[in-house]
Amino acid sequence: MSSAEKQRVVVLGVSGGIACYKAVELVRILVRTGFKVQIIMTRGAMEFVTPLTFQTLSGNPVATETFNLTQESEIGHINLADAADLFVIAPATANVIGKISNGIADDLLTTVLMATKAPVLIVPAMNVHMYDNPILQENLRKLRRIGYHTMEPAEGFLACGYEGKGRLPDAEKIAEEIERLLKKKDLSTERVLITAGPNREPLDPVRYISNRSSGKMGYALVRAALRRGADVTLVTGPTALEPPIGARVVAVTTAAEMREAVLREYPNCTAVIMAAAVADYRPVMAAEKKIKRSHGAVELRLEPNPDILKELGQSKDGKWLVGFAAETEDLTANAQKKLREKNLDMVIANNVAEEGSGFDGDTNIATIVDRTGAIRSLPLMSKDDLADRVFDHYLALKSRR
Ligand code: C5P
Secondary structure (H helix, E strand, C coil), X not given: CCCCCCXXXXXXXXXXXXXXXXXXXXXXXXXXXXXXXXXXXCHHHHHHCCHHHHHXXXXXXXXXXXXCHHHXXXXXXXXXXXXXXXXXXXXXXXXXXXXXXXXXCCCHHHHHHHHCCCCEEEEECCCHHHHHCHHHXXXXXXXXXXXXXXXXXXXXXXXXXXXXXXXXXXXXXXXXXXXXHCCCCCXXXXXXXXXXXXXXXXXXXXXXXXXXXXXXXXXXXXXXXXHCCCEEEEEECCCCCCCCCCCEEEECCCHHHHHHHHHHHHHHCCEEEECCECCCEEECCCCCCCCCCCCCCCCCCEEECCCHHHHHHCCCCCCEEEEEEEECCCHHHHHHHHHHHCCCCEEEEEECCCCCCCCCCCXXXXXXXXXXXXXXXXXXXXXXXXXXXHHHHHHHHHHCC
């Protein structure tokens, strides 16, 4: 960090779980990376680790009490709220998550959080059954809906003796997520159109042909683009995912509807990323009434859907086009072929047959090819991380033009 750059401030709220000791490691990493770390501890947290430990490592006084006059004059709860570039709660207990999601501010941590305008990252850690509890899950969903960022707990042996999901992720992982959330707004001049999810092509009023796309990759791209300051329009097929806050969302079902929505939005955007698994075929005829069961085989006649991305590639008009290629063999060669044939700038190819890659999971293993001929093979990573890599590559390529 150059001395001219303002030191970024992470306000770290520590609530009372056994994972508090890992928050100590997190502070060390953040301080080493150059962050100013201001810590707020709940009463519960102080049962596990003393404020002195955090104070020594962060080099800053630790805030613990709302009504302590010395703390209030030295630190000040509104000052803390204003100073934060990012507000992180790690570990976040079920109790603190419950309070926040219901607007309760009955201690210093929840009060400062209520007053901050900084982005918030919640990192839950608790017993596996507590984490699975539908009340807790509903609270987390509500927080995500409001725009809070959350991390999934890691799996493994829990301090309570159970095994499962509930461990605080490793401090390095939390630090990476913090870095990611604080990334520069380097897409603020971009208007990005992103498609996601599958299509459904009706056979009759109750049946359809579809594919296994979950929409997770496309939604991760939307989150990354929004975080980095882009104006985002999401054209989405049917998915089980929460629509990301801040994007304009156009919901469609069939490939034809997706094409129509994309063509309508196309003139207003600077880039299109087609992460949707567009249905290649549709039934020639969708029956008006439910097709009755009968003996013997039934024949389905299918006709091809238009290739939306190829159509866009024929009238680029300075726009950037990014495609996805789900392959089961000859990854790079097929991706390059697609890039050429559809007149694209980048293709992100993944081998859907490989463990940890492709449909429905939270991770991907991808290779990015671009129109300069560059090939970048990426290791297994979360779809959120891959989304950032796609935009990093996009910006690097664009700056070379
Ligand atoms: O040709 P293929 O289906 O493998 O190409 C994949 C890329 O093309 C994806 O980005 C996908 O969203 C897009 N596509 C499309 N219209 C289709 C089929 C695929 O836009 N009919």
